[in-house]
Amino acid sequence: DTGVSQDPRHKITKRGQNVTFRCDPISEHNRLYWYRQTLGQGPEFLTYFQNEAQLEKSRLLSDRFSAERPKGSFSTLEIQRTEQGDSAMYLCASSISGEQYFGPGTRLTVT
Amino acid sequence: GQNIDQPTEMTATEGAIVQINCTYQTSGFNGLFWYQQHAGEAPTFLSYNVLDGLEEKGRFSSFLSRSKGYSYLLLKELQMKDSASYLCAVRATGSYQLTFGKGTKLSVIP
Numbered sequence: 128d129t130g131v132s133q134d135p136r137h138k139i140t141k142r143g144q145n146v147t148f149r150c151d152p153i154s155e156h157n158r159l160y161w162y163r164q165t166l167g168q169g170p171e172f173l174t175y176f177q178n179e180a181q182l183e184k185s186r187l188l189s190d191r192f193s194a195e196r197p198k199g200s201f202s203t204l205e206i207q208r209t210e211q212g213d214s215a216m217y218l219c220a221s222s223i224s225g226e227q228y229f230g231p232g233t234r235l236t237v238t
Numbered sequence: 239g240q241n242i243d244q245p246t247e248m249t250a251t252e253g254a255i256v257q258i259n260c261t262y263q264t265s266g267f268n269g270l271f272w273y274q275q276h277a278g279e280a281p282t283f284l285s286y287n288v289l290d291g292l293e294e295k296g297r298f299s300s301f302l303s304r305s306k307g308y309s310y311l312l313l314k315e316l317q318m319k320d321s322a323s324y325l326c327a328v329r330a331t332g333s334y335q336l337t338f339g340k341g342t343k344l345s346v347i348p
Contacts, residue, residue, distance in 0.1 A: 169341050171338070183333060183335055218281075227283070229280040231279070231280050
């Protein structure tokens with residue numbers, strides 16, 4: 128068990144470009160979550176998967192954001208037409224019961 | 239909706255005890271979590287309360303009162319490495335997402 132991993136760890140992109148992040152959960156965890164965190168704030172929920180099914184999605188989530196978990200293992204989060212306000216740390220977490228275990232995050236900077 | 243309040247910053251002395259409070263309002267309660275987050279790192283799980291009372295885990299304890307919408311995290315024998323942000327998070331009934339507070343930045347001084 129190597130924990131939750133995320134790739135890349137850092138991403139700098141220009142406004143208007145698309146970006147995709149990957150998350151590999153802890154192997155036996157069937158639940159996977161995406162959160163976004165900005166400086167001085169707690170993580171903000173984006174979306175949740177149980178196996179390959181996307182069961183919850185934040186109402187605050189723009190249509191530019193989409194997430195997949197095609198085989199119930201790794202997940203991808205794509206942001207289309209990035210904006211400067213998308214700059215944040217994107218955290219992935221996984222769980223099998225109550226507590227969620229977080230990955231190291233992908234720090235996105237939109238210039 | 240849910241609302242979570244916790245102090246923004248606290249300072250405590252090495253070796254001392256500190257209590258970080260969290261109050262919450264939620265339409266349906268299904269668990270309260272505490273996480274530790276060092277600057278630039280991901281949150282790490284500390285404790286989980288779903289029933290009233292105190293949960294003890296080494297130097298860390300967490301208390302919950304569902305009727306008061308109140309929890310605290312108690313850190314004993316503070317060490318310099320305990321300097322971090324402490325995040326309170328609530329899970330609502332029928333949901334798996336966590337709603338986090340803004341975190342309490344704890345500074346441990348010699």
